[in-house]
Amino acid sequence: MLAHAIFFYFFSILAIFSALMVITSRSTVNSVFFLILDFISVGCLFIMVGAEFLGMILLIVYVGAVAVLFLFVVMMLNVAQQKQSWFVGQKSTHIPSGLIVSVLILLELLVVVGGWKYKENIMSSSNLVIDTSITNTHSIGSVMYTDYILYFQLSGVILLLSMVGAIILTYRKRENVKTQSYLKQISRDKASAVMLKDVEFNKGVKIDD
């Protein structure tokens, strides 16, 4: 159990530390790297509580796709060396108004927590049977493709739409684009491709005519 506790504290401290570094580090690229570190340590925490599927998905989706996308955006926008004058330096007008709004939201949340009342026996009333003999991935898959097939398919339709929508909003048919035509390439023969010319002395040869 000691090893478990050590690993738990290691990953949680790492997660909190890197989360803090995401918002405080000067360079945006460093922020993104700390974000990736954060995702990885949270993924490890997931694996430690036995939710290995969630941990892996976190790694694949957030580290593999989202964070890399962030990195691309940061590098392309060339904001790597941007100074965070917002945070240091001259006085900002955003901070007081932001603080007021956050305090208000905090108070409202306290009101909700004050009147907190769970539905009675929420844990025991749920009719979920946890089968410990199969893995998480197996049990998620077995309901996703049977009971929740409609949700699964509908998510697929949403992805299809987002693809079509992205194409319609960004695709432009450009003029004068040189495209590769395999048929044209293969059907070239020696007569059209190779030309023999006598080169006169001191005159050279004109190629493009």
Place this chain on the structure above:
Amino acid sequence: MENINYIIPEITLFLGICLALMVGVFFRNSFSVVIKLSILILLGVIYLILNDWGGEQKIFLDSFKNDKFSDYFKILILISSIFIFFSSDQFVKDKMLNKFEYPIIIMFSILGMFFMLSANDLILFYLGLELQSLALYVLASIDRDNTISSEAGIKYFVLSALSSGLLLYGCSLLYGFTGSTNFDEIGVSLITQNTGAIFAMVFILVGLAFKVSAVPFHMWTPDVYQGAPTSITNFFAVVPKAVGLAVIIRFMDLPFKNIIEEWQTIIIFISIASMILGSVAAIGQKNIKRLLAYSSISHMGYALAGVATGTVSGYTSTIIYITIYIIMNMGTFACLYLMKTDGKYSEKIEDLSGLSKDRPMFAFSFLILFFSLAGIPPLGGFFAKFFVFMSVIESEMYALAIIGLLTTVISAFYYLKVIKIIYFDDSKVKFDDVRNLSIKATIFLSCLFLSLYFISPSIIGSLLNELFI
């Protein structure tokens, strides 16, 4: 396995979308083919729904519910979409929007609305909502070389994403406090006073009010209406509004049925605010699309007044209201397709001046449609308001009824101002003579319905009687 029959319209629509995508990709300049194919698909889906009319079935672990209420709205949005396809055909070609994806994305949003209407579960509802809104973001900015259209798309996207986030937060709170995502089960467990669930209800209501552009959440409406191409504005003004109201009724009737005291005040406030702002802010507008945007805000206020009663007669009157609202707007937007000078579409109200001299029939249809929007007696729009206020008075909410009637008078001012410009001002701009049968047929059918509705005002009501049992 025979359960699959209850979801066959949705499956057909999706397969039709895939077919239309394939046709669009493999044929060159396939817009006219794809739009005809889409109309055929929508007609086929209407046939399938009518074929299975009636009865109430719940499938997919009670998450998908097929009943008369959802069938009625599905047919309503299908018919209005077919009319939009027909009447906007010329406009779309003139504006060079004739890419084959255009009808396909509209069909995607219709598919999303189908799931919103049939949802009996928060997850299915949210998936349908996302499918519908994602299609609408693309549609709003489909005229991508036009800055105003792109701006409209971005504005709609950012605000709508925010409201979807609030709605999702509400859904998660609701799940936390009731232990279920199923509407029926939520309705059963929400009997007692539950502060957390009331928070959830408020968040969900904010998201839904955004979708129907009711007042505190209406900011996007004028800009998006003005920025989007007119054919898309036509779609925005008609179809998502009807679905949004239907979903509000669904939520109030099923999961929130037993906490009526809590939501009633909110709906009354939203309704009154929409009626007042919609009538006052429209007065200074010079662009007819912005005018119609404010007019639609105030119409949503009247429709929500019916919901505020929380009774079956109130819900029925709201459905009658939204049906007549759709018919009025189909006609009005078809008129906008005729406002064309030298091949360019005009949106200024002052361009309409003196229309009665050179185009008397066009001017007369404007007269019927705007009188009906204002709610002047023998026309259909009057009966829509009449039924709503009758049910409000039956529930003894006199203040709501009085404010509603007063705002009707205010809003009559700007409708009549347009009529005055058409009939009594000097002619400035001469419109082209557009010879397009489908636009004229849409205007004619809509005016015919509105002016003959008084013969049998209970016709929609009797159709709706069996919706709530």
